[in-house]
Amino acid sequence: xxxxxxxxxxxxxxxxxxxxxxxxxxxxxxxxxxxxxxxxxxxxxxxxxxxxxxxxxxxxxxxxxxxxxxxxxxxxxxxxxxxxxxxxxxxxxxxxxxxxxxxxxxxxxxxxxxxxxxxxxxxxxxxxxxxxxxxxxxxxxxxxxxxxxxxxxxxxxxxxxxxxxxxxxxxxxxxxxxxxxxxxxxxxxxxxxxxxxxxxxxxxxxxxxxxxxxxxxxxxxxxxxxxxxxxxxxxxxxxxxxxxxxxxxxxxxxxxxxxxxxxxxxxxxxxxxxxxxxxxxxxxxxxxxxxxxxxxxxxxxxxxxxxxxxxxxxxxxxxxxxxxxxxxxxxxxxxxxxxxxxxxxxxxxxxxxxxxxxxxxxxxxxxxxxxxxxxxxxxxxxxxxxxxxxxxxxxxxxxxxxxxxxxxxxxxxxxxxxxxxxxxxxxxxxxxxxxxxxxxxxxxxxxxxxxxxxxxxxxxxxxxxxxxxxxxxxxxxxxxxxxxxxxxxxxxxxxxxxxxxxxxxxxxxxxxxxxxxxxxxxxxxxxxxxxxxxxxxxxxxxxxxxxxxxxxxxxxxxxxxxxxxxxxxxxxxxxxxxxxxx
Amino acid sequence: xxxxxxxxxxxxxxxxxxxxxxxxxxxxxxxxxxxxxxxxxxxxxxxxxxxxxxxxxxxxxxxxxxxxxxxxxxxxxxxxxxxxxxxxxxxxxxxxxxxxxxxxxxxxxxxxxxxxxxxxxxxxxxxxxxxxxxxxxxxxxxxxxxxxxxxxxxxxxxxxxxxxxxxxxxxxxxxxxxxxxxxxxxxxxx
Numbered sequence: 001x002x003x004x005x006x007x008x009x010x011x012x013x014x015x016x017x018x019x020x021x022x023x024x025x026x027x028x029x030x031x032x033x034x035x036x037x038x039x040x041x042x043x044x045x046x047x048x049x050x051x052x053x054x055x056x057x058x059x060x061x062x063x064x065x066x067x068x069x070x071x072x073x074x075x076x077x078x079x080x081x082x083x084x085x086x087x088x089x090x091x092x093x094x095x096x097x098x099x100x101x102x103x104x105x106x107x108x109x110x111x112x113x114x115x116x117x118x119x120x121x122x123x124x125x126x127x128x129x130x131x132x133x134x135x136x137x138x139x140x141x142x143x144x145x146x147x148x149x150x151x152x153x154x155x156x157x158x159x160x161x162x163x164x165x166x167x168x169x170x171x172x173x174x175x176x177x178x179x180x181x182x183x184x185x186x187x188x189x190x191x192x193x194x195x196x197x198x199x200x201x202x203x204x205x206x207x208x209x210x211x212x213x214x215x216x217x218x219x220x221x222x223x224x225x226x227x228x229x230x231x232x233x234x235x236x237x238x239x240x241x242x243x244x245x246x247x248x249x250x251x252x253x254x255x256x257x258x259x260x261x262x263x264x265x266x267x268x269x270x271x272x273x274x275x276x277x278x279x280x281x282x283x284x285x286x287x288x289x290x291x292x293x294x295x296x297x298x299x300x301x302x303x304x305x306x307x308x309x310x311x312x313x314x315x316x317x318x319x320x321x322x323x324x325x326x327x328x329x330x331x332x333x334x335x336x337x338x339x340x341x342x343x344x345x346x347x348x349x350x351x352x353x354x355x356x357x358x359x360x361x362x363x364x365x366x367x368x369x370x371x372x373x374x375x376x377x378x379x380x381x382x383x384x385x386x387x388x389x390x391x392x393x394x395x396x397x398x399x400x401x402x403x404x405x406x407x408x409x410x411x412x413x414x415x416x417x418x419x420x421x422x423x424x425x426x427x428x429x430x431x432x433x434x435x436x437x438x439x440x441x442x443x444x445x446x447x448x449x450x451x452x453x454x455x456x457x458x459x460x461x462x463x464x465x466x467x468x469x470x471x472x473x474x475x476x477x478x479x480x481x482x483x484x485x486x487x488x489x490x491x492x493x494x495x496x497x498x499x500x501x502x503x504x505x506x507x508x509x510x511x512x513x514x515x516x517x518x519x520x521x522x523x524x525x526x527x528x529x530x531x532x533x534x535x536x537x538x539x540x541x542x543x544x545x546x547x548x549x550x551x552x553x554x555x556x557x558x559x560x561x562x563x564x565x566x567x568x569x570x571x572x573x574x575x576x577x578x579x580x581x582x
Numbered sequence: 583x584x585x586x587x588x589x590x591x592x593x594x595x596x597x598x599x600x601x602x603x604x605x606x607x608x609x610x611x612x613x614x615x616x617x618x619x620x621x622x623x624x625x626x627x628x629x630x631x632x633x634x635x636x637x638x639x640x641x642x643x644x645x646x647x648x649x650x651x652x653x654x655x656x657x658x659x660x661x662x663x664x665x666x667x668x669x670x671x672x673x674x675x676x677x678x679x680x681x682x683x684x685x686x687x688x689x690x691x692x693x694x695x696x697x698x699x700x701x702x703x704x705x706x707x708x709x710x711x712x713x714x715x716x717x718x719x720x721x722x723x724x725x726x727x728x729x730x731x732x733x734x735x736x737x738x739x740x741x742x743x744x745x746x747x748x749x750x751x752x753x754x755x756x757x758x759x760x761x762x763x764x765x766x767x768x769x770x771x772x
Contacts (some may be wrong), residue, residue, distance in 0.1 A: 122606060123613050127656040130602075147656060181598055181659040305650035308643065 005134045006031035006165040009098070010039050012141040015173060018069050020434050022047055022056040026073025027113060028100025031165035045434055045463050048455040050077045052427035054084020054155075055453075057095040059431025061088075062414050063389065065218065067148050068095040068431060074102060075113035078159075079120060083421055085155045086124040090418025091239060092216060094153035096144045097121075103163035104132060117159045126154030131161065134169025146177040151184030152303040153216055184302065188319035188327060196274070196298045196315050197331035201339045203272035205349045206232045209255065209284075212239030212417065213277015213301060213321050215410045220244065222325035223276065230332055231343050233353055235263040237278050239417040242407040246386070252353060253362075256284040257553045258399040261360035264551070264559040266353050267292050274298045277321045280310040281418070282555075290558035300324045360564060362403055364547070371520050373397065373472045373543040376527075377404035380442060380470065383527045388440040389432050390414065393425035393449025395479040397472035399549040401444045423452025429467040430459055440531060443469040447497055448477045457510035460536040468530050469538045471503055474545040482548045486563065503540040510536075518542040586642045590619070592671060592741050593645075595634040595652055596660040599625060603657045607634060610655065616640065616648055620673075620738030631659065635740045668744040674713045674737045676701070677723070680730035681708045689729060696722045707732060 003011065009032055013021065020043045025033045036044060047053045050072040057068030072081055078099040088095050102111040118130045127147050129140045144156040200206060214223050220243050227234050227250050234244045235255040244251055255263040267273060273295040278284070285291040288310055298315040299307050307316045317324055336342075364374045377400050380388070386406040391414040392398040398415055407413055414432060416424040429443040450471055460467050474481075477495045484492050507514030513533050517526045523541065530537045551562040597603045604623060611618045619637040626633050638648055645663065652661045664671075681689055681704075693700060693710050696718065702709035712722055716739070723731070 118602065119605070122602075123609055179656075182656050303654070305647065305654050307650075309647060 001171045002168045003171050004031065004035065004166060004168050005137055005160070006035040007039075008134065008137045008169065008171050009141065009160065009165070010035050010042065011171060012138055012173070013069065014041060016141070016145045017066065019043060020045060020060060021069045021071050022053040022060070022431065022434075023071035024048075024050055024053055024073070024077065026077055026100060028074035028102060028162045029071060029098070029160070029165070031162065032071065032098075032100075032160075043434075045430070045459065045465075047427065047430075047459050049453070050080035051084050051423070052430070052453055052456050052459065054081045054095065054097060055087070055421075055424055055427035056431035056434070057097070058084065058088050058091075058093045059391065059414055059428035060435045061094050061431075062428075063411055063432045063435040065216075065411065066094075067145055068093070069098070070095065071098045073100040073113065074117065075115045077113075078115055078117045082121060082124050083419075085121055085157060087416055087419040087421045087424065088155035089124055089126065091212065091416065092153050093155065094148040094216075095155045096141075096148050097125075097155060097157045099157065099159050100165075101130070101159045101161040104161045105163070107161065118157065121157045124155070125157045126152075128157040128159065130159045131164050134164050134167050135172055137164070137169065138172040139174055142174055142177055143179065146179075147182065151182070152213075152306075185304075185318050186302075186320040186323055188300065188317040188324035190327070192315055192317045193324065193327050193331050194335075196300075196317060197328060197335045198339075199272050199296055199298065199315065200230055200232065200274065200328075200332060201335045201342050203232075203342070204345055205266075205270050205352075206230070206272040206274065206346070207252075207266050207270040207295075208232050208234045209237070209267060209273055209275045209278055210234055210240040210243050211237045211276065211278025212243075214240060214243040215277075217277060217302070217321035218410075219277070219320075219322035219325050220410045222322055222329065224248075226325055226329050226332065229329060231341075231346060231350075232274070233266060233350070235259070235267060237281070237284055237417070238402055238415060240278065241402055242410045242413045245408050246406045247408075252357070254402055256281075256559070257286065257555070258403065258549050258551065259284075259559075260357075260362055260403070261551050261562060261564065262353055262356040264553070264562060265356045267295075268560050269352075270295045272296050272298065274300070276300045276325065277302075279303075279306045282310070285310060286553045286557055286559040286561075290560065300328075360551075367544065368520060370544045371518065371523060371541055373400050373474070373541075373547055374404050375520065376470065376472060376523055376541050376543065377401050377444065379523050379527055380444070381405045383524070383531060384440060384442070388412070388442050389429075389436065391425050391429040391432060391441065391443040392416075393443075393445040393452075394420045394422045395446040395449050395477065396474070396482065396547075396549050397444055397446040397449070397478075399479075400472070403549075422449040425449060426453050426456045426460070426467065426469060429469070430456060430463070430465045433460075433465040433467050434463070441467050443467055445469055445471050446478060447471055447473045447475065447503075451497075454506065457507065457512050457536060457538075461511035466534055466536050468533075468536070470527075470530070471538060471540045473503070473540055473542050474547070475499055476545060478545070478547075479549070481545075482552075485548065486552070487554060503538050507536075507538040512536040512538060514538050514540065516540040516542070588639055588641045588644070589665070590637060590639050591645050591648075591663055591665045592669070592739060593636045593638060593649065593652070594662045594664050594741055594743075595636065595658060596626070597632050597634060597655075598657040598659065599630050599632040600657055603632070604634075606655050606657060607636075607652070610651055614647070614651060616644065620736075622738040622740050624740075635738070637739050662743075664741050664743055669741050670744060671715050671739050671741040672713050673716060673719055673739045674711070675719050675722075676709060676711055676735045677726065677731060678702075678707055678709045678733040679726045680732060681706055682729070685729045689726065692722070692725050698722065
């Protein structure tokens with residue numbers, strides 16, 4: 001079948017099962033938009049800035065488990081998109097991004113709106129393609145979707161020169177993708193799984209350390225089965241929140257820089273640490289030499305290059321988390337037949353963790369006069385019974401959301417983990433809302449972070465995406481302020497954001513609903529009002545600007561050196577000293 | 583992580599012969615801060631496949647990561663560290679050396695000893711072509727240095743494992759027997 005290239009692109013998207021494209025048109029992709037004019041079965045969501053298209057595709061992908069798709073034009077559109085690509089790269093989110101390119105005969109000519117798109121996105125994508133011949137469109141798009149969602153998922157970029165979109169070509173659609181250079185390994189090594197089972201059953205102080213890989217592999221049920229079978233406590237990373245219910249008796253919640261005291265202590269004192277779909281990020285390990293120093297480390301990951309990258313691993317298992325966990329459950333059952341279930345020998349460990357939990361629970365000081373940000377998160381959690389789709393920006397509010405929201409399910413938590421992209425919240429929430437029109441989508445954001453993509457309120461209004469945004473408003477870049485307070489001796493620099501814009505007025509300007517509260521007693525009614533409003537809402541919550549996120553491990557410090565409360569001078573000096581420059 | 587002492591590794595990489603693949607490999611090294619000492623690329627028997635030979639310095643953990651990261655690139659088909667297995671390494675060098683009358687004889691004699699060829703001659707200079715492993719080329723450079731080396735170009739290392747192990751993946755159609763296939767012909771190669 002011969003079709004114009006633009007039409008081939010749309011046909012291929014349809015065949016890949018794409019139902020929504022997030023995009024913004026421009027010169028080089030006009031042929032696609034022309035073909036879209038009377039193309040059935042594909043919703044296009046028009047964003048206001050290209051990075052938002054990328055983030056929305058990420059939100060869609062994380063919410064559904066399918067590949068998210070965005071489409072923007074050449075040059076500046078592609079450079080705007082780069083942040084979202086890198087974000088998806090760091091967090092292993094499957095998206096396929098299409099960009100326009102100047103016609104092939106002009107490539108390299110410094111033509112209008114030209115940039116070396118594939119050169120720029122090379123290191124920000126799992127793979128990228130420049131299409132040079134119309135007959136390659138089908139096979140390349142097929143490969144792009146295949147690469148994005150198999151193995152360790154990630155972003156794939158396809159650059160489309162305008163002449164290729166205009167010219168007719170044969171639509172070639174391979175039934176199956178076979179690539180001699182790309183064949184991810186899904187089945188874990190049987191011998192290593194047996195070794196892991198042996199260690200787990202015999203461990204006295206084991207911990208399961210769970211990352212986003214469990215969510216992307218849809219392995220949460222297998223994880224729960226393993227944890228309950230072995231009675232091993234579970235801590236999750238920021239990306240892994242929701243992989244295991246926060247209120248499960250075995251949950252010790254998040255670990256790392258702003259993790260709970262008991263999670264960090266448990267990991268530090270563990271004798272067997274089972275990492276599942278996690279990558280020993282520096283925000284998790286703190287000082288590497290002091291991370292889980294006594295533990296035998298078992299690492300299950302789809303990506304061989306994650307293994308022994310930061311921490312030396314004793315039992316590496318490369319494979320799909322779901323399949324490996326399933327095999328591991330069987331292997332553990334087998335092992336228990338001869339070795340017993342080991343529950344008795346682990347009782348002191350559970351007692352110890354309970355003591356840590358009792359000694360240092362997550363806590364903050366209540367105030368009757370000023371709203372504590374943690375309280376807002378708790379009330380959002382209560383009001384939604386932990387069942388909303390929670391999206392965040394990056395900063396203090398993100399950490400409070402991670403600490404205080406009670407997650408029940410996977411694919412209900414959306415945050416920029418690896419890259420820490422401020423402004424991630426609103427556009428990602430749009431993608432989530434577009435994927436799940438009937439679900440409650442709440443973007444918990446900061447006043448600094450939200451400003452980086454607030455123009456997308458227009459998209460929310462125009463595309464009927466009733467995203468609820470709660471701005472934890474502390475009139476500044478709170479996390480930077482916290483670091484300057486604790487580590488840089490209160491030399492506050494470039495952190496103040498005076499109370500502009502007026503978020504209520506801004507919401508109204510964009511056709512949305514704006515609410516503001518500044519007293520603790522107003523919080524619950526405002527949240528209820530927000531949730532019952534069938535339109536996009538901004539709830540501006542004026543909070544205590546001095547509040548800090550605790551526990552806190554200063555970057556480069558050991559996880560046992562957590563700062564648990566507003567620091568004394570001695571603690572500040574220690575923090576400044578352990579600061580290693582990042 | 584503390585690994586072993588840094589060592590020099592020769593890594594052979596089979597890649598898809600597509601545009602951009604060189605920059606993917608080079609970009610990987612610069613992005614992750616690995617040191618690359620030499621890199622050479624060329625087509626293989628199969629024109630859709632190229633072989634890169636990389637010389638990289640690092641301790642065992644660095645080399646392990648280099649291998650894994652290379653393998654992670656979508657266009658990379660196979661990665662092989664030749665360092666610890668039996669292999670042959672060669673490098674080609676072109677060297678322009680001053681050739682004053684009093685040195686001409688000695689240069690030619692040296693070239694002869696190193697089985698180097700004279701590929702260009704003027705009244706005052708020679709260009710020599712030499713191949714060999716690194717030690718041999720370094721030795722030749724040292725011997726020529728006193729005459730005055732004007733310019734020097736090296737290809738970077740290429741390497742191949744010894745023995746019959748690495749065969750083309752696809753079974754090749756039967757061809758007429760070649761001389762080198764005849765077991766009676768000994769030492770045909772080189």
